[in-house]
Amino acid sequence: MSLRQFEYALAVAEEGSVTAAAERLHVAQPSMSQQIRGLERELGVDLFARTPTGLVPTVVGRAFLREAEAAVSAARRARATARAGADELVGELTVAVQMGFGTRQLPGALSALRRRFPRVEVTVFEEPSSAELERLCRRGVVDLALMAACERTPADAHHLGDEEFVVVLGAGHPQLAADRVELRELEGESWVRFDRDSALDGVLLEVLRDNELAPATAARVSQTATAVRWAAHGLGVTLVPASAVPHRDEHLVRPVLPAVSQPVIAVVRSSAGPAETALLEFLRQETWPEPTPSSPTS
Template sequence: MDIRQLEYFLAIVDRGGFNRAAAALYVSQPSLSQAVRALERDLGSELFHRIGRRAVLTEAGRALIEPAREAVRSLTTARASVAAVHELRAGRLDVASMPSQAVEPLTSLVSAFSRRYPGVSVAIKAAFTSRDVIDMVRTGAVELGLLASSGPVDGKEVVAHVLGRQRFVVVVPPEGPFAGRSVVECGELAGQRLIVGQRGTGMREYVDGLREQGVEFTVAAETEHRVSLMPLVLAGVGLAVVTESWRELAGRLGARVLDIEPQTTLDIALVSRRGGLSPAAAAFVTAAVPATDT
Protein backbone atom coordinates (compact mmCIF):
# COMPACT_ATOMS: atom_id res chain seq x y z
CA MET A 1 0.00 0.00 0.00
CA ASP A 2 1.23 3.50 -0.79
CA ILE A 3 -0.21 6.95 -0.34
CA ARG A 4 -0.89 7.35 -4.07
CA GLN A 5 -3.25 4.38 -3.97
CA LEU A 6 -5.15 5.92 -1.07
CA GLU A 7 -5.40 9.24 -2.91
CA TYR A 8 -6.82 7.41 -5.94
CA PHE A 9 -9.30 5.55 -3.73
CA LEU A 10 -10.54 8.78 -2.15
CA ALA A 11 -10.82 10.49 -5.55
CA ILE A 12 -13.17 7.72 -6.70
CA VAL A 13 -15.22 8.09 -3.52
CA ASP A 14 -15.40 11.89 -3.79
CA ARG A 15 -16.02 12.03 -7.56
CA GLY A 16 -18.54 9.22 -7.61
CA GLY A 17 -16.80 6.93 -10.08
CA PHE A 18 -13.66 5.89 -11.92
CA ASN A 19 -14.15 8.08 -14.99
CA ARG A 20 -14.54 11.33 -13.09
CA ALA A 21 -11.73 10.45 -10.69
CA ALA A 22 -9.37 9.66 -13.57
CA ALA A 23 -10.19 13.00 -15.23
CA ALA A 24 -9.65 14.92 -11.97
CA LEU A 25 -6.35 13.16 -11.32
CA TYR A 26 -5.15 13.51 -14.93
CA VAL A 27 -4.47 9.77 -15.18
CA SER A 28 -5.90 7.16 -17.52
CA GLN A 29 -8.78 5.05 -16.27
CA PRO A 30 -6.80 1.78 -16.77
CA SER A 31 -3.99 3.16 -14.59
CA LEU A 32 -6.46 4.19 -11.93
CA SER A 33 -8.19 0.81 -12.01
CA GLN A 34 -4.85 -0.99 -11.81
CA ALA A 35 -3.83 1.04 -8.74
CA VAL A 36 -7.11 0.27 -6.98
CA ARG A 37 -6.82 -3.43 -7.82
CA ALA A 38 -3.31 -3.42 -6.28
CA LEU A 39 -4.69 -1.76 -3.15
CA GLU A 40 -7.48 -4.33 -2.92
CA ARG A 41 -4.98 -7.19 -3.25
CA ASP A 42 -2.84 -5.65 -0.53
CA LEU A 43 -5.84 -5.29 1.79
CA GLY A 44 -7.29 -8.65 0.85
CA SER A 45 -10.73 -7.23 0.20
CA GLU A 46 -12.71 -5.57 -2.57
CA LEU A 47 -13.36 -1.87 -2.02
CA PHE A 48 -15.92 -1.31 -4.78
CA HIS A 49 -18.70 -3.24 -6.43
CA ARG A 50 -18.39 -2.54 -10.18
CA ILE A 51 -21.95 -2.20 -11.47
CA GLY A 52 -21.80 -1.08 -15.07
CA ARG A 53 -20.05 2.28 -15.00
CA ARG A 54 -20.89 2.75 -11.37
CA ALA A 55 -18.57 2.08 -8.43
CA VAL A 56 -20.42 1.27 -5.23
CA LEU A 57 -18.49 1.07 -2.00
CA THR A 58 -18.31 -2.27 -0.25
CA GLU A 59 -18.41 -2.49 3.53
CA ALA A 60 -14.59 -2.70 3.50
CA GLY A 61 -14.44 0.36 1.27
CA ARG A 62 -16.61 2.37 3.65
CA ALA A 63 -14.37 1.30 6.55
CA LEU A 64 -11.31 2.54 4.69
CA ILE A 65 -12.53 6.09 4.02
CA GLU A 66 -11.64 7.73 7.35
CA PRO A 67 -8.26 5.96 7.83
CA ALA A 68 -7.38 6.87 4.24
CA ARG A 69 -8.30 10.52 4.78
CA GLU A 70 -6.26 10.59 7.98
CA ALA A 71 -3.24 9.09 6.23
CA VAL A 72 -3.44 11.59 3.36
CA ARG A 73 -3.86 14.50 5.80
CA SER A 74 -0.86 13.30 7.80
CA LEU A 75 1.29 13.13 4.68
CA THR A 76 0.16 16.60 3.63
CA THR A 77 1.07 17.92 7.07
CA ALA A 78 4.42 16.15 6.94
CA ARG A 79 5.21 17.62 3.53
CA ALA A 80 4.26 21.10 4.73
CA SER A 81 6.40 20.70 7.84
CA VAL A 82 9.42 19.62 5.83
CA ALA A 83 8.90 22.49 3.39
CA ALA A 84 8.69 24.93 6.30
CA VAL A 85 11.95 23.63 7.72
CA HIS A 86 13.64 23.76 4.34
CA GLU A 87 12.45 27.32 3.82
CA LEU A 88 13.46 28.20 7.41
CA ARG A 89 9.92 29.10 8.41
CA ALA A 90 10.09 26.46 11.16
CA GLY A 91 12.50 24.00 12.70
CA ARG A 92 15.21 23.71 15.31
CA LEU A 93 18.98 24.13 15.31
CA ASP A 94 21.16 22.53 18.00
CA VAL A 95 24.38 24.39 18.86
CA ALA A 96 26.98 23.45 21.48
CA SER A 97 29.06 26.21 23.03
CA MET A 98 31.77 26.66 25.62
CA PRO A 99 30.59 28.90 28.48
CA SER A 100 32.46 32.12 27.72
CA GLN A 101 31.65 31.95 24.02
CA ALA A 102 27.99 31.42 24.95
CA VAL A 103 28.17 34.98 26.30
CA GLU A 104 29.76 36.28 23.13
CA PRO A 105 29.82 35.84 20.21
CA LEU A 106 26.94 33.35 20.49
CA THR A 107 24.49 35.90 21.88
CA SER A 108 25.03 38.21 18.91
CA LEU A 109 24.97 35.33 16.41
CA VAL A 110 21.70 33.90 17.72
CA SER A 111 20.16 37.36 17.96
CA ALA A 112 20.90 38.13 14.30
CA PHE A 113 19.78 34.65 13.18
CA SER A 114 16.53 34.83 15.15
CA ARG A 115 15.63 38.21 13.72
CA ARG A 116 16.02 36.83 10.20
CA TYR A 117 14.46 33.40 10.86
CA PRO A 118 12.06 33.85 13.79
CA GLY A 119 10.38 30.49 13.19
CA VAL A 120 13.57 28.50 13.84
CA SER A 121 14.30 27.67 17.47
CA VAL A 122 17.97 27.57 18.53
CA ALA A 123 18.77 25.03 21.28
CA ILE A 124 22.07 25.82 23.04
CA LYS A 125 23.88 22.87 24.61
CA ALA A 126 26.58 23.22 27.28
CA ALA A 127 30.13 22.09 26.56
CA PHE A 128 32.98 22.91 28.91
CA THR A 129 36.01 22.28 26.71
CA SER A 130 36.88 22.49 23.03
CA ARG A 131 37.14 18.69 23.02
CA ASP A 132 33.58 18.47 24.30
CA VAL A 133 32.35 20.72 21.50
CA ILE A 134 34.17 18.78 18.79
CA ASP A 135 32.88 15.43 20.09
CA MET A 136 29.29 16.68 20.22
CA VAL A 137 29.50 17.91 16.63
CA ARG A 138 31.36 14.86 15.36
CA THR A 139 28.88 12.39 16.85
CA GLY A 140 25.85 14.34 15.66
CA ALA A 141 24.61 15.36 19.11
CA VAL A 142 24.51 18.89 17.70
CA GLU A 143 24.95 20.35 14.22
CA LEU A 144 27.20 23.26 15.11
CA GLY A 145 29.64 24.09 17.88
CA LEU A 146 31.27 27.25 19.14
CA LEU A 147 34.64 26.94 20.80
CA ALA A 148 37.82 28.75 21.81
CA SER A 149 41.27 27.25 21.40
CA SER A 150 44.86 28.34 21.81
CA GLY A 151 45.60 27.27 18.24
CA PRO A 152 43.91 26.21 15.00
CA VAL A 153 41.25 23.50 15.25
CA ASP A 154 42.25 20.12 13.84
CA GLY A 155 40.32 19.84 10.58
CA LYS A 156 40.37 16.04 10.47
CA GLU A 157 37.23 15.62 12.56
CA VAL A 158 35.21 18.76 11.87
CA VAL A 159 35.09 21.75 9.55
CA ALA A 160 36.24 24.89 11.38
CA HIS A 161 35.16 28.42 10.45
CA VAL A 162 37.30 31.04 12.17
CA LEU A 163 35.25 33.88 13.66
CA GLY A 164 38.05 35.90 15.22
CA ARG A 165 40.04 36.14 18.42
CA GLN A 166 39.39 37.10 22.02
CA ARG A 167 42.05 38.40 24.37
CA PHE A 168 42.29 37.63 28.06
CA VAL A 169 41.19 40.24 30.57
CA VAL A 170 40.92 40.32 34.35
CA VAL A 171 37.64 41.16 36.05
CA VAL A 172 38.01 43.02 39.34
CA PRO A 173 35.38 44.00 41.94
CA PRO A 174 34.61 47.73 42.24
CA GLU A 175 36.71 48.15 45.39
CA GLY A 176 39.38 45.68 44.32
CA PRO A 177 43.02 46.19 43.37
CA PHE A 178 44.40 48.19 40.43
CA ALA A 179 42.17 51.20 41.07
CA GLY A 180 42.08 53.68 38.20
CA ARG A 181 43.85 51.26 35.88
CA SER A 182 42.70 49.91 32.50
CA VAL A 183 45.70 47.65 31.91
CA VAL A 184 47.59 45.27 34.16
CA GLU A 185 50.81 43.36 33.52
CA CYS A 186 50.39 39.61 33.91
CA GLY A 187 53.15 39.60 36.54
CA GLU A 188 51.06 41.92 38.70
CA LEU A 189 48.60 39.09 39.28
CA ALA A 190 51.18 37.57 41.63
CA GLY A 191 49.83 37.39 45.16
CA GLN A 192 46.22 37.87 44.04
CA ARG A 193 43.30 35.58 44.82
CA LEU A 194 41.95 34.18 41.53
CA ILE A 195 38.71 32.47 40.58
CA VAL A 196 39.55 29.80 38.00
CA GLY A 197 37.72 27.35 35.75
CA GLN A 198 38.19 23.62 35.57
CA ARG A 199 41.08 22.01 33.72
CA GLY A 200 40.67 21.81 29.95
CA THR A 201 39.25 25.32 29.64
CA GLY A 202 41.06 28.24 28.06
CA MET A 203 40.90 30.41 31.19
CA ARG A 204 42.41 27.60 33.30
CA GLU A 205 45.13 26.97 30.74
CA TYR A 206 46.06 30.66 30.86
CA VAL A 207 46.39 30.93 34.64
CA ASP A 208 48.24 27.59 34.82
CA GLY A 209 50.64 29.06 32.28
CA LEU A 210 51.19 32.09 34.53
CA ARG A 211 52.15 29.80 37.39
CA GLU A 212 54.60 27.98 35.14
CA GLN A 213 56.15 31.39 34.41
CA GLY A 214 56.67 31.94 38.14
CA VAL A 215 53.61 34.12 38.80
CA GLU A 216 52.34 32.77 42.12
CA PHE A 217 48.73 33.34 43.14
CA THR A 218 46.08 31.78 45.35
CA VAL A 219 43.17 29.87 43.87
CA ALA A 220 40.27 31.34 45.81
CA ALA A 221 37.63 29.29 43.98
CA GLU A 222 37.42 26.82 41.14
CA THR A 223 34.10 26.70 39.32
CA GLU A 224 32.53 24.81 36.45
CA HIS A 225 29.54 27.14 36.56
CA ARG A 226 30.26 30.32 34.61
CA VAL A 227 27.09 31.91 35.97
CA SER A 228 28.86 32.02 39.35
CA LEU A 229 31.86 33.99 38.05
CA MET A 230 30.46 37.49 38.28
CA PRO A 231 28.69 36.95 41.65
CA LEU A 232 31.94 35.59 43.11
CA VAL A 233 33.94 38.54 41.80
CA LEU A 234 31.40 41.11 42.97
CA ALA A 235 31.31 39.43 46.39
CA GLY A 236 35.04 40.02 46.71
CA VAL A 237 36.05 36.37 46.64
CA GLY A 238 38.75 37.05 44.06
CA LEU A 239 39.63 38.22 40.56
CA ALA A 240 38.68 36.29 37.44
CA VAL A 241 40.80 35.95 34.32
CA VAL A 242 38.38 35.46 31.43
CA THR A 243 38.11 36.22 27.74
CA GLU A 244 36.88 39.64 26.68
CA SER A 245 33.50 38.13 25.77
CA TRP A 246 32.64 38.99 29.38
CA ARG A 247 33.63 42.64 29.11
CA GLU A 248 30.22 44.21 28.43
CA LEU A 249 28.31 42.04 30.89
CA ALA A 250 30.88 42.53 33.66
CA GLY A 251 30.78 46.29 33.15
CA ARG A 252 26.99 46.38 33.33
CA LEU A 253 27.11 44.47 36.60
CA GLY A 254 29.50 46.98 38.11
CA ALA A 255 32.80 45.11 37.89
CA ARG A 256 35.95 46.60 36.39
CA VAL A 257 37.58 44.95 33.37
CA LEU A 258 41.31 45.40 32.74
CA ASP A 259 43.32 44.28 29.73
CA ILE A 260 46.22 41.97 30.50
CA GLU A 261 49.61 42.63 28.93
CA PRO A 262 51.33 41.14 27.11
CA GLN A 263 48.26 40.32 25.09
CA THR A 264 47.30 36.65 24.87
CA THR A 265 44.38 35.49 22.74
CA LEU A 266 42.22 32.50 21.95
CA ASP A 267 40.97 31.62 18.46
CA ILE A 268 37.18 31.52 18.25
CA ALA A 269 35.70 29.09 15.72
CA LEU A 270 32.34 27.75 14.63
CA VAL A 271 32.65 24.05 13.81
CA SER A 272 30.40 21.73 11.83
CA ARG A 273 30.37 18.10 10.72
CA ARG A 274 31.90 17.10 7.45
CA GLY A 275 29.12 16.56 4.93
CA GLY A 276 25.81 18.26 4.35
CA LEU A 277 24.23 20.70 6.75
CA SER A 278 20.55 21.28 7.35
CA PRO A 279 19.17 24.49 5.82
CA ALA A 280 19.10 26.12 9.28
CA ALA A 281 22.71 25.19 10.05
CA ALA A 282 23.90 26.32 6.63
CA ALA A 283 22.13 29.67 7.07
CA PHE A 284 23.63 30.12 10.54
CA VAL A 285 27.15 29.45 9.26
CA THR A 286 26.70 31.78 6.29
CA ALA A 287 25.54 34.59 8.57
CA ALA A 288 28.24 34.00 11.17
CA VAL A 289 31.38 33.48 9.13
CA PRO A 290 33.19 36.50 7.65
CA ALA A 291 33.06 36.68 3.85
CA THR A 292 36.82 36.07 3.66
CA ASP A 293 36.56 32.72 5.45
CA THR A 294 37.10 29.69 3.24
Protein backbone atom coordinates (compact mmCIF):
# COMPACT_ATOMS: atom_id res chain seq x y z
CA MET A 1 0.00 0.00 0.00
CA SER A 2 1.13 3.55 -0.71
CA LEU A 3 0.05 7.05 0.22
CA ARG A 4 -0.72 7.64 -3.45
CA GLN A 5 -3.27 4.81 -3.32
CA PHE A 6 -4.75 6.31 -0.15
CA GLU A 7 -5.10 9.69 -1.89
CA TYR A 8 -6.71 8.06 -4.94
CA ALA A 9 -9.23 6.18 -2.76
CA LEU A 10 -10.12 9.35 -0.84
CA ALA A 11 -10.63 11.25 -4.10
CA VAL A 12 -12.90 8.51 -5.49
CA ALA A 13 -14.96 8.57 -2.30
CA GLU A 14 -15.36 12.36 -2.52
CA GLU A 15 -16.13 12.49 -6.25
CA GLY A 16 -18.21 9.30 -6.52
CA SER A 17 -16.41 8.12 -9.64
CA VAL A 18 -12.94 7.16 -10.81
CA THR A 19 -13.20 9.43 -13.85
CA ALA A 20 -13.99 12.56 -11.82
CA ALA A 21 -11.32 11.72 -9.25
CA ALA A 22 -8.73 11.22 -11.97
CA GLU A 23 -9.60 14.57 -13.56
CA ARG A 24 -9.31 16.32 -10.19
CA LEU A 25 -5.89 14.82 -9.47
CA HIS A 26 -4.70 15.16 -13.10
CA VAL A 27 -4.12 11.41 -13.37
CA ALA A 28 -4.98 9.10 -16.25
CA GLN A 29 -8.24 7.29 -15.51
CA PRO A 30 -6.91 3.78 -16.37
CA SER A 31 -3.96 4.30 -14.03
CA MET A 32 -6.23 5.32 -11.16
CA SER A 33 -8.55 2.36 -11.76
CA GLN A 34 -5.56 0.03 -11.71
CA GLN A 35 -4.30 1.52 -8.44
CA ILE A 36 -7.72 1.16 -6.76
CA ARG A 37 -8.06 -2.46 -7.93
CA GLY A 38 -4.54 -3.22 -6.74
CA LEU A 39 -5.34 -1.72 -3.32
CA GLU A 40 -8.50 -3.82 -3.03
CA ARG A 41 -6.60 -6.97 -4.00
CA GLU A 42 -3.92 -6.29 -1.42
CA LEU A 43 -6.52 -5.65 1.29
CA GLY A 44 -8.72 -8.54 0.19
CA VAL A 45 -11.90 -6.43 0.39
CA ASP A 46 -14.13 -4.28 -1.82
CA LEU A 47 -13.71 -0.62 -0.85
CA PHE A 48 -16.49 0.67 -3.14
CA ALA A 49 -19.89 -0.51 -4.31
CA ARG A 50 -21.45 0.55 -7.61
CA THR A 51 -24.82 2.30 -7.29
CA PRO A 52 -27.02 4.18 -9.78
CA THR A 53 -25.54 7.44 -8.47
CA GLY A 54 -21.91 6.35 -8.59
CA LEU A 55 -19.29 4.62 -6.46
CA VAL A 56 -20.11 4.51 -2.73
CA PRO A 57 -17.73 3.26 -0.01
CA THR A 58 -18.70 -0.07 1.54
CA VAL A 59 -18.87 -0.47 5.32
CA VAL A 60 -15.30 -1.79 5.30
CA GLY A 61 -14.37 0.95 2.86
CA ARG A 62 -15.60 3.69 5.17
CA ALA A 63 -13.52 2.31 8.03
CA PHE A 64 -10.47 2.11 5.77
CA LEU A 65 -10.96 5.64 4.44
CA ARG A 66 -11.01 7.10 7.94
CA GLU A 67 -7.57 5.61 8.57
CA ALA A 68 -6.37 6.64 5.11
CA GLU A 69 -7.45 10.24 5.75
CA ALA A 70 -5.47 10.34 8.99
CA ALA A 71 -2.41 8.85 7.25
CA VAL A 72 -2.54 11.32 4.35
CA SER A 73 -2.94 14.26 6.75
CA ALA A 74 0.05 13.08 8.77
CA ALA A 75 2.14 12.72 5.62
CA ARG A 76 1.25 16.24 4.48
CA ARG A 77 2.26 17.64 7.85
CA ALA A 78 5.54 15.72 7.71
CA ARG A 79 6.29 17.10 4.24
CA ALA A 80 5.48 20.63 5.40
CA THR A 81 7.79 20.33 8.40
CA ALA A 82 10.60 18.93 6.25
CA ARG A 83 10.28 21.82 3.81
CA ALA A 84 10.15 24.49 6.49
CA GLY A 85 13.10 26.87 6.38
CA ALA A 86 14.09 29.56 8.82
CA ASP A 87 11.61 32.06 7.43
CA GLU A 88 9.35 30.00 5.19
CA LEU A 89 6.82 27.22 5.67
CA VAL A 90 5.07 25.34 2.88
CA GLY A 91 2.15 22.99 3.46
CA GLU A 92 -1.46 22.65 4.53
CA LEU A 93 -3.26 23.42 7.79
CA THR A 94 -6.70 22.03 8.61
CA VAL A 95 -8.81 23.92 11.16
CA ALA A 96 -12.17 22.68 12.48
CA VAL A 97 -14.54 24.96 14.36
CA GLN A 98 -17.59 24.12 16.42
CA MET A 99 -20.40 25.87 14.57
CA GLY A 100 -20.80 29.51 15.58
CA PHE A 101 -17.55 29.74 17.55
CA GLY A 102 -14.79 32.27 16.88
CA THR A 103 -16.59 33.92 13.98
CA ARG A 104 -15.16 37.33 14.86
CA GLN A 105 -11.74 36.21 16.09
CA LEU A 106 -10.70 33.59 13.53
CA PRO A 107 -10.44 35.88 10.46
CA GLY A 108 -7.94 38.18 12.18
CA ALA A 109 -5.85 35.28 13.41
CA LEU A 110 -5.82 33.66 9.97
CA SER A 111 -4.83 36.95 8.34
CA ALA A 112 -1.88 37.21 10.73
CA LEU A 113 -0.93 33.60 9.97
CA ARG A 114 -1.10 34.33 6.25
CA ARG A 115 1.32 37.24 6.68
CA ARG A 116 3.69 35.05 8.70
CA PHE A 117 3.51 32.00 6.39
CA PRO A 118 2.18 33.14 3.00
CA ARG A 119 2.71 29.71 1.39
CA VAL A 120 0.67 27.75 3.92
CA GLU A 121 -2.75 26.73 2.58
CA VAL A 122 -5.47 26.76 5.26
CA THR A 123 -8.70 24.76 5.14
CA VAL A 124 -11.39 25.78 7.65
CA PHE A 125 -14.68 23.98 8.16
CA GLU A 126 -17.50 24.21 10.69
CA GLU A 127 -18.59 21.03 12.45
CA PRO A 128 -22.05 21.08 14.07
CA SER A 129 -21.52 17.94 16.16
CA SER A 130 -19.23 18.32 19.17
CA ALA A 131 -18.85 14.51 19.37
CA GLU A 132 -17.66 14.35 15.75
CA LEU A 133 -15.28 17.25 16.36
CA GLU A 134 -13.76 15.41 19.31
CA ARG A 135 -13.41 12.26 17.18
CA LEU A 136 -11.63 14.17 14.43
CA CYS A 137 -9.20 15.60 16.98
CA ARG A 138 -8.47 12.19 18.49
CA ARG A 139 -7.76 10.70 15.06
CA GLY A 140 -5.40 13.51 14.10
CA VAL A 141 -7.46 14.57 11.09
CA VAL A 142 -7.41 18.26 12.09
CA ASP A 143 -4.43 20.39 13.14
CA LEU A 144 -6.34 22.82 15.35
CA ALA A 145 -9.95 22.87 16.55
CA LEU A 146 -12.12 25.38 18.42
CA MET A 147 -14.71 23.69 20.64
CA ALA A 148 -16.61 24.07 23.89
CA ALA A 149 -15.31 20.98 25.68
CA CYS A 150 -12.78 18.23 25.19
CA GLU A 151 -10.99 15.46 27.03
CA ARG A 152 -7.48 16.47 25.97
CA THR A 153 -4.65 17.27 28.36
CA PRO A 154 -3.83 20.89 29.32
CA ALA A 155 -0.86 20.71 26.93
CA ASP A 156 -3.25 20.14 24.00
CA ALA A 157 -6.22 22.26 25.15
CA HIS A 158 -6.04 26.03 25.61
CA HIS A 159 -8.89 28.14 27.02
CA LEU A 160 -9.12 31.28 24.87
CA GLY A 161 -12.24 32.91 26.29
CA ASP A 162 -15.99 32.43 26.33
CA GLU A 163 -18.84 32.70 23.85
CA GLU A 164 -21.94 34.39 25.23
CA PHE A 165 -25.19 33.19 23.71
CA VAL A 166 -27.79 35.77 22.73
CA VAL A 167 -31.38 35.65 21.58
CA VAL A 168 -32.28 37.00 18.14
CA LEU A 169 -35.74 38.57 17.87
CA GLY A 170 -37.80 39.70 14.94
CA ALA A 171 -38.18 43.39 14.14
CA GLY A 172 -40.83 44.94 16.39
CA HIS A 173 -40.67 42.16 18.99
CA PRO A 174 -41.76 43.57 22.39
CA GLN A 175 -38.72 42.12 24.18
CA LEU A 176 -36.45 44.42 22.16
CA ALA A 177 -37.40 47.13 24.66
CA ALA A 178 -35.38 45.29 27.34
CA ASP A 179 -31.59 45.46 27.76
CA ARG A 180 -31.61 41.75 28.62
CA VAL A 181 -34.34 39.24 27.97
CA GLU A 182 -35.47 36.97 30.76
CA LEU A 183 -35.84 33.58 29.16
CA ARG A 184 -39.12 32.87 30.91
CA GLU A 185 -40.55 35.90 29.09
CA LEU A 186 -40.19 33.87 25.88
CA GLU A 187 -42.77 31.30 26.96
CA GLY A 188 -45.02 30.44 24.02
CA GLU A 189 -42.46 31.50 21.41
CA SER A 190 -41.53 29.25 18.52
CA TRP A 191 -37.83 28.64 17.98
CA VAL A 192 -35.62 28.47 14.93
CA ARG A 193 -33.56 25.44 15.88
CA PHE A 194 -30.57 23.53 14.53
CA ASP A 195 -30.04 19.97 13.32
CA ARG A 196 -30.81 17.39 16.00
CA ASP A 197 -27.19 16.27 16.44
CA SER A 198 -25.89 19.85 16.53
CA ALA A 199 -24.12 21.13 19.64
CA LEU A 200 -26.08 24.38 19.28
CA ASP A 201 -29.40 22.55 19.44
CA GLY A 202 -28.12 20.79 22.55
CA VAL A 203 -27.42 24.15 24.19
CA LEU A 204 -30.89 25.42 23.32
CA LEU A 205 -32.61 22.31 24.66
CA GLU A 206 -30.70 22.56 27.93
CA VAL A 207 -31.53 26.24 28.30
CA LEU A 208 -35.23 25.67 27.61
CA ARG A 209 -35.37 22.77 30.05
CA ASP A 210 -33.62 24.73 32.80
CA ASN A 211 -36.10 27.57 32.36
CA GLU A 212 -39.14 25.27 32.12
CA LEU A 213 -39.91 26.25 28.54
CA ALA A 214 -41.30 23.97 25.86
CA PRO A 215 -39.10 23.54 22.73
CA ALA A 216 -41.72 24.61 20.18
CA THR A 217 -40.06 24.40 16.75
CA ALA A 218 -40.74 26.84 13.93
CA ALA A 219 -38.00 25.46 11.68
CA ARG A 220 -34.65 23.68 11.72
CA VAL A 221 -31.56 24.99 9.94
CA SER A 222 -27.94 23.91 9.48
CA GLN A 223 -26.14 27.28 9.69
CA THR A 224 -26.09 30.08 12.28
CA ALA A 225 -26.37 32.73 9.56
CA THR A 226 -29.62 31.16 8.36
CA ALA A 227 -31.02 30.96 11.89
CA VAL A 228 -30.26 34.64 12.51
CA ARG A 229 -31.73 35.71 9.18
CA TRP A 230 -34.95 33.75 9.69
CA ALA A 231 -35.36 34.97 13.26
CA ALA A 232 -34.80 38.56 12.10
CA HIS A 233 -37.65 38.09 9.62
CA GLY A 234 -40.00 36.96 12.38
CA LEU A 235 -40.16 33.23 11.69
CA GLY A 236 -39.30 32.53 15.33
CA VAL A 237 -36.68 33.41 17.93
CA THR A 238 -33.28 31.73 18.07
CA LEU A 239 -30.31 31.37 20.42
CA VAL A 240 -26.81 31.66 18.94
CA PRO A 241 -23.26 32.62 19.97
CA ALA A 242 -22.95 36.41 19.96
CA SER A 243 -19.99 36.38 17.57
CA ALA A 244 -22.08 34.56 14.95
CA VAL A 245 -24.47 37.51 14.56
CA PRO A 246 -23.71 39.75 11.53
CA HIS A 247 -23.30 43.44 12.35
CA ARG A 248 -26.40 44.30 10.31
CA ASP A 249 -28.58 42.29 12.72
CA GLU A 250 -27.03 43.35 16.05
CA HIS A 251 -29.96 45.69 16.78
CA LEU A 252 -32.21 42.60 16.97
CA VAL A 253 -30.02 40.82 19.53
CA ARG A 254 -30.31 40.77 23.31
CA PRO A 255 -28.33 38.97 26.02
CA VAL A 256 -30.43 36.63 28.14
CA LEU A 257 -31.13 36.08 31.82
CA PRO A 258 -29.97 33.74 33.24
CA ALA A 259 -26.80 34.30 31.21
CA VAL A 260 -25.73 31.53 28.84
CA SER A 261 -22.12 31.03 27.78
CA GLN A 262 -19.67 28.31 26.82
CA PRO A 263 -15.87 28.22 26.96
CA VAL A 264 -13.91 28.38 23.71
CA ILE A 265 -11.08 25.86 23.81
CA ALA A 266 -8.39 25.59 21.16
CA VAL A 267 -7.16 22.01 20.75
CA VAL A 268 -3.93 21.48 18.83
CA ARG A 269 -2.72 18.16 17.53
CA SER A 270 0.05 16.31 19.32
CA SER A 271 3.53 17.44 18.28
CA ALA A 272 2.15 20.66 16.84
CA GLY A 273 4.17 22.23 14.05
CA PRO A 274 5.10 25.89 13.56
CA ALA A 275 1.87 26.78 11.71
CA GLU A 276 -0.42 25.41 14.44
CA THR A 277 1.71 27.03 17.14
CA ALA A 278 1.61 30.39 15.37
CA LEU A 279 -2.16 30.23 14.78
CA LEU A 280 -2.74 29.43 18.45
CA GLU A 281 -0.69 32.46 19.46
CA PHE A 282 -2.57 34.71 17.04
CA LEU A 283 -5.88 33.43 18.43
CA ARG A 284 -4.69 34.28 21.94
CA GLN A 285 -4.03 37.84 20.79
CA GLU A 286 -7.61 38.30 19.61
CA THR A 287 -10.25 39.82 21.92
CA TRP A 288 -12.28 37.15 23.71
CA PRO A 289 -15.12 37.87 26.16
CA GLU A 290 -14.64 37.07 29.83
CA PRO A 291 -16.68 34.20 31.36
CA THR A 292 -20.32 35.16 31.86
CA PRO A 293 -21.55 34.46 35.42
CA SER A 294 -24.60 32.35 36.17
CA SER A 295 -24.32 30.30 32.99
CA PRO A 296 -26.33 27.07 33.06
CA THR A 297 -24.33 25.51 30.20
CA SER A 298 -20.74 26.26 31.26
